Each structure stands twice: as C-alpha cells, then as structure tokens.
Amino acid sequence: MNWLLDPFEYAFMRSGFLAVFFVGVTCATIGVYVVLRRMAFIGDALAHTVLPGIVIAYFYGWNLFWGALVAGLITALGIGWLSRRQELREDTAIGVLFTGMFALGILMMSTVRSFRDFQGILFGNILGITPTNLVLLAVVAVFVLGILLVLFKEMELVSYDPNFAEAMGLNTETLRYVLMVLLAFTVVSGIQAVGVVLTSALLITPAAAASLLTDRLPKMMLLSSLFAIAGGIVGLYTSYYLPVSSGAAIVLACTVIFGFAYALRAVRRRKSRQVA
Amino acid sequence: MLKNRLITYSGCHHPPPVESAPALETSGLSTTYEQSRVAALQAIDLTVEPGQRVALVGPNGAGKSTLLKVVADLLPPTGGSIRIFGHPAGTCHHRVSFLPQRTELDWRFPVNVERLVMAGRYVHLGWLRKPTDADRRLVREKIDLLQLDHLRDRQIGELSGGQQQRAILARTLVQEGELLLLDEPLNAVDARTRKIITDVLDQLRHDGKTVIMATHDIGRLESDFDQAVFLVDGRQVDAPPDQQEHRHFGD
DSSP, X not given: OHHHHGGGGSHHHHHHHHHXXXXXXXXXXXXXXXXXXXXXXXXXXXXXXXXXXXXXXXXXXXXHHHHHHHHHHHHHHHHHHHHHHOSSOHHXXXXXXXXXXXXXXXXXXXXXXXXXXXXXXXXXXXXXXXXXXXXXXXXXXXXXHHHHHHTHHHHXXXXXXXXXXXXXXXXXXXXXXXXXXXXXXXHHHHHHHHHHXXXXXXXXXXXXXXXXXXXXXXXXXXXXXXXXHHHHHHHHHHHHHSSSOHHHHHHHHHXXXXXXXXXXXXXHHHHHHHHO | OHHHHHHHTSSSOOOOOOTTOOSEEEEXXXXXXXXXXXXXXXEEEEEEOTTOEEEEEXXXXXXXXXXXXXXXXXXXXXXXXXXXXXXXXXSOTXXXXXXXXXXXXXXXXXXXXXXXHHGGGHHHHOTTOOOOHHHHHHHHHHHHHTTOGGGTTSBGGGSOHHHHHHHHHHHHHHXXXXXEEEEOTTTTOOHHHHHHHHHHHHHHHHTTOEEEEEESOGGGHHHHOSXXXXXXXXXXXXXXXXXXXXXXXXX
C-alpha cells in the first residue's frame, strides 16, 4: 500500500490533490449545464481566449490567475453580446473570436524568450500550484457552486423551457450571462489544473459520462464531480510514478472513465431490452 | 427592465387587478421580430372580458403564437397598447399562465413529470424558496386530473406526444392564473389526450377562467368559444381565412 501513500509525503502532491478536488468539483458541476445546454464549444472558446490575458499578466508580473479571469469575463460578456446581436451565427462568431484571441496570445508569448514559462499555462501545472492559487481555487469553487445552488430551480427551468421561464418573469438573458460568468471563473480554475488546451475536457468529459448513467440532474452533477475527482487522482498518481504531463494524464483518465460509462450504459440497455 | 424582472419573479409582488378592467385589452397592437423587417402583428384591437373563451384562428405563420407571446410578455410590442387586468404586460406574471407549443421544450433534459409540473408554482415561490406541501398537493392534483399519475416519476423524454402535452398543460394549471394563454394545446395529440384536455378546458370555463387559445380546429368555434379572432399575415380579418375552413365554420 505504500505506493498509495508515498506521494502524500510531498507538499506539492498534497496541494495537487487538493487542487484536483476543487477544480474537479467546479468544472464537473457546471459542466453538466455545458453538456445539457450544448455549450461545449463556448467552454472550449473561453478556455482559449484567456491566453492573451495570462500573457499580459505575465509581462507585468501579476498573478496569472487575475489576468486569466479578466480576459475570461470580457470573453463571456462578449460572447453573450455577440449571440444577442445575431448578425453572425453564434458558433461562427465564437470561432472567429476565439481563434483570433488564441493566436494573439501565442504571438505575444513568442516575443518572450523563455517560452518554457508558458508550458504550464498551455498544458497545466497542477504540481506547481502555489498556496495563494490553492486558496483562489477554493474560493472559486465555493462561489460557483454557491450560485448554482441558489439559482438551481431557475437555472434548470431556463435550460429546458426558456419561453415558459420568461413568461413567469424570469429574465433568461440575464441567467445566461450569469452562467457565462460562472463558466469564465470555472475555466480559469481549470487552466490551473490541465492548462488552456485541455480545460474544456474537464468541463465536458465527466459530465458527458455522468449523463450516460443517470437522468436526474442533481445526481448527474454528483456523479460528474466524482468522475472528475477520480480522474484527477488517477492522473496525479500516474504523473508521480511515470514521467508524463499531469494535465494530459488527468484528462486521459477522465476519458477512460467516460469509456467505462459508455460500456456500462450499453450493457444496461441490452439487459433492459432482454427483460422487455 | 432588469429590476422589473427581479420584482415580478420575487413571489410577493402581486399587484391586484384593476376594478372592472377587461382581462385583456389591446388597441393597435403591433410587433416585429428583431431579425425581421416585416411586422409579425399589425394593429390588433381586442377586448377580452373575464371568463370569456377566445379562439385565435389562422394558418401557420399568421401570428397566433406571436400574439400569445406578446400577451405573455415574451415579445415587446412595437406599437399600440396592451393592458392585462388593467396593468401593462409583464406586471401580472402570476395571473397569466402560458402554455408554449410542445416543440419549444428540450424534452431530453433530465427532469421528471412531477418536477416539470412544479415549475408552474415557481412564479409564486420566487427566488430561493422551495415548494411547500400545499404546492406539492396541488401538483399531484393536476397530474391526476390529466391522468398522468402513473407517470409522475417518469423522465419527460420518455413520454408520448400526448402525454407531454398533458404534462405541460398540468404545469400551466398549477400556476392558477386567471388568464390562460394556450398555444395549440390540441395540435397533433391522440384521441384520449384530446378528450382529457377538452374536459379540462370545459372545467376552466366552468371555473370562470379566461382562456385565449390558438387552434386549428375551426369546426367547433361557435359551440366552444365566445369569440373568434381570425388572423392572416399578422392582421385581423373578419371571416375565417380559408374557403375550406369557411365551410367547416358554417356548419
């Protein structure tokens, strides 16, 4: 059993596990809405557009977290605004915006000689997480989950019947903005764990796996969180014992869990068909 | 606007109806969809007294749904005036129950029948408050009324079309509004559902509720409705729009 406990002797592994917990729960819970409302592309776009913000923060020596957050919030509101105007199809507008911003970020990065500093941003550096950022991850988790809990029945209704919600006096547009802003916060915390390139996997994969196994929304959020935490832990152990990137290991572990969920559902279906 | 919305959904801000005002009164009401230059509704003049049952009749795209959406405060009017129980649209959300077309919901969303129907109570609950036992009793009562009691825990995606239509009608009923806006509740449903829903509509009339209903079923206008509004291309016309339908109406 020593191989299970050994990693805990190191402070960086302990904070890694904690970080995985905070990030996993936040991404996986809001990820259920991302999957059910078909916002996967928006999640991916948000993760990529924060890059210039991070690079600017790096130039000025600020905490990268704040650079990412400001850029994420601007993007979230920008996407909301673009999709309201409807001059372009929403996915087209987002596609143009997000590749442009990402390219800008890469361009800015390439002007700096030590490209290596940015590797953590692109692919995540959960083992190098600072105590300050760990606290920030915890705050983001409490903030995002708290708001989702407070607005649960409204967010649920608006997601499947916006017209009826609006007829009862709920402002579906405002609730959409709220979700986008929460998503911006979530993405910024996801970047700490798996980086810009892979953050959308944490939003989508655990939630997609959970959606295959249950059709109750709260249970889906719980299962999704468990999957993300499990994937995070497996990924951390893998990167501890093998010389592999922790972010990629975490995402792959989540993908494997999705594979199991998919297989389990297929077995269940076959059984229920036999019973029928 | 935002403030207004926060208040109307607060669950406690319910202005009383204006004394002896009609349930709905529009004058020169027009609207245009944001993405379109063509008016979706033009100069609609309508007075509906409390307790009346009104049919909105017209071909697809004539403006039936649009008119219901303006009354339900989903679409802002671009011209004319509208009063609901004497108030502007959007102040009486608790008193106006809206039934959207079945196709407008995402039926794959993970929610069961009981929870879907409960959503009709949200306007009375408002932010943060959870349903009480009384809310739950009312929800069960309406689910039973629409003969969905055996499907209470069923996911909405597993229902048949007719069952889905009954489920959202139950949700509209638990809102306990005085003015019901029903968008084609009898469209493409099985015979059993048609019978159940027709009975519910008769009960509503008996209870003195005001009903405005978009319908294709022009054969029963005179027996079932106090007033019929014929729409063609967003305009009010005097007679049923189509020759074919005219004959039915004459019968």
